[in-house]
Amino acid sequence: MGQALCCIQVDQSNVAIKEKFGKFSEVLEPGCHCMPWVLGSEVAGHISLRVQQLDVRCETKTKDNVFVTVVASVQYRAIGEKAVDAFYKLSDTSEQIQSYVFDVIRASVPKLNLDDVFEQKNGVAKAVEEELEKSMSGYGYEIVQTLIVDIEPDTQVKRAMNEINAASRMRVAANEKAEAEKILQIKRAEGEAESKYLAGLGVARQRQAIVDGLRDSVLAFSSSVPGTTAKDVMDLVLVTQYFDTMKDVGAATKSSAVFIPHGPGAVHDVATQIRGGLLQRPQ
Known part of the structure; x- marks a missing residue:
């Protein structure tokens, strides 16, 4: 109509x-x-005149010989004042933009290692945008923005990178675990040393208390019973301790004590051996 x-x-x-x-x-x-x-x-x-978007996938090689697929997203629009150039000068705008993107990416990425490509993707995007802006302005198009939206290494490369990362984390975890075990062992050793030290103090004080008690007992017994000697008192103490020991062994329901041939007369022999080996001065 x-x-x-x-x-x-x-x-x-x-x-x-x-x-x-x-x-x-x-x-x-x-x-x-x-x-x-x-x-x-x-x-x-x-x-x-609306903003249009073109996604370009470009496969290239990095400086360390790793093949990657770089996905660039180009946002562009026709300039109203240059509509004549936009209509007559280009037969296929998408193909032209794609060619420039390929050229810039394949010139920039091979200068970088794989890790640097991820770190400097904004720099690659800036280089693509500057080249497109310089070239497409003559054809009546304005480049609004260029983004590197994805970097895809080969599947085997990604698997290897993940394994390297996992191994590195496991190594750090192993070091931390070993350090923790070292600290535990040091603390355990310090605790055992302190425990043995305190146990030694306790044994020393116990023996001192026993010696003091025996000395007081001998003195009290000698003064109460005229004619007794220190030897008699010591024999009496040994016999008393002997029967106390037998009483404790017999009262235990579960005992691992080993009995050897003995008798009440053996106490005298033990006392004689103690006096002969420890108390009497060698001749």
Whole structure:
């Protein structure tokens, strides 16, 4: 109907290219325009002024000979003032942008190691954007932004990187575990040393108390029973301790004591051996 009435409508965010007898005439802005087709006027095409996005996948090699696939996302739009260049100078805008992206990425990534590619992806994106801006402005297009959205190494390379990372973490964990065990052993040894030291003090004090008690007992017994000697008192103490020991062994329900041939008369022999080996001065 619009063509029959020699009118045409251009939608918002678009422009139309008007030709007359096959030659460019003017750029039609959004709105309604008179198009006298009987006089040779016609619309050659429309150009969108909206921002468009093109994702480019480029396979290349890093400096350390690792093949990666770099995915670049290019956001671009046609410039309204240069709509004529955008319409007539390029037959396939996507192919042209893709060619420039390939050229820049394959020139930049081989200069970097794999780890540096991940760290410096913003630098690669900036280089792509600058090259596209310089080249596409002459064709009537503006580069809004360029992003490196993904870097995909080979599957085996990713598996190897994960294994290296896991091994490194396991090594750190092993070192931390060994350090913790070392601290535990040191603390355990310090505790055992302190325990043995205190046990030694306890034994020494026990023996001192026994010696003091025996001395007081001998003195008290000698003063109470005239005619007794220290030897008699010591024999009596040994016999008393002997029967106390037998009583404790017999009262225990579960005992691991080992009995050897003995008798009450053996106490005298033990006392004699103690006096002969420890108390009497060698001749």
